[in-house]
Amino acid sequence: MSQISNALATRDQGPEGLVRQYRDDFTLVLPAHVKGETWMRLASGALRRDSKLRDVATRNPGSLMNALLECARLGHEPGTDAYYLVPFGNEVQGIEGYRGVVERIYRAGAVKAVKAEVIHANDHFEYSPDMDRPIHKPDYFSDRGPIVGAYAYGVFHDGTTSKVVVINRAYIDKVKKESRGSDKPSSPWVKWEEQMVLKTVGKRLEPWVPTSTAWRHDQRPAPAPEQPAERHAAPEPADDGPIDAELVD
Secondary structure: OOHHHHHHHHHHHOHHHHHHHOHHHHHHHOOOOOOHHHHHHHHHHHHHHOHHHHHHHHHOHHHHHHHHHHHHHHOOOOOOOOEEEEEEOOEEEEEEOHHHHHHHHHHOOOEEEEEEEEEEOOOEEEOOOOOOOOEEEOOOOOOOOOEEEEEEEEEEOOOOEOOOEEEEHHHHHHHHHHOOOOOOOOOHHHHOHHHHHHHHHHHHHHHHOOOOOOOHHHOOOOOOOOOOOOOOOOOOOOOOOOOOOOEEO
């Protein structure tokens, strides 16, 4: 058998073949804005690019299917900044990235802008309950020091501001500690700490702004519409920490 035939046989019997086998299941879950063929190619491409991911997926195909189904449910493309496929021990973990969280907020159509920033020890930062938005003045050309917190808020189409979420280092460390293998070199917390902090504060913002797994009316909203729109009421968060104009710790 030629090298090409061997490669094709390996592919068809490996995790890429399993992805194709369950194509209809993924397509049923995917929102209308995601093209099934593109999604399938991205999933297969992620497996081909990362030999360790492919090895783990081969040993534990069930974990790969679970991660991909969650990716499809959220309306993300696998192996991108919106949704990472990460080999961890003997299983594949699906991790929604900061971009994925923000994209789900934009899909609902109620928010025209999302502001999320990491705060470093040497940054100038001010926020109190009587302020509409934080004042944050980082000096990008000097040593900003270690990460001490983060904040996020949404801006509705009528110009009003959502709840402002501010998290401190203690809360960041708590979330990091609860993440499996967060101290390992392969962990996103080690490789991309700033992105994980942004994701953490983005998740804290979710209860205060509408989100959606699919684009409203199955299309992306205009880049920057200026007409006033009705403000959507945000649900009360089912979380145990204060996030309205307070540090979360």
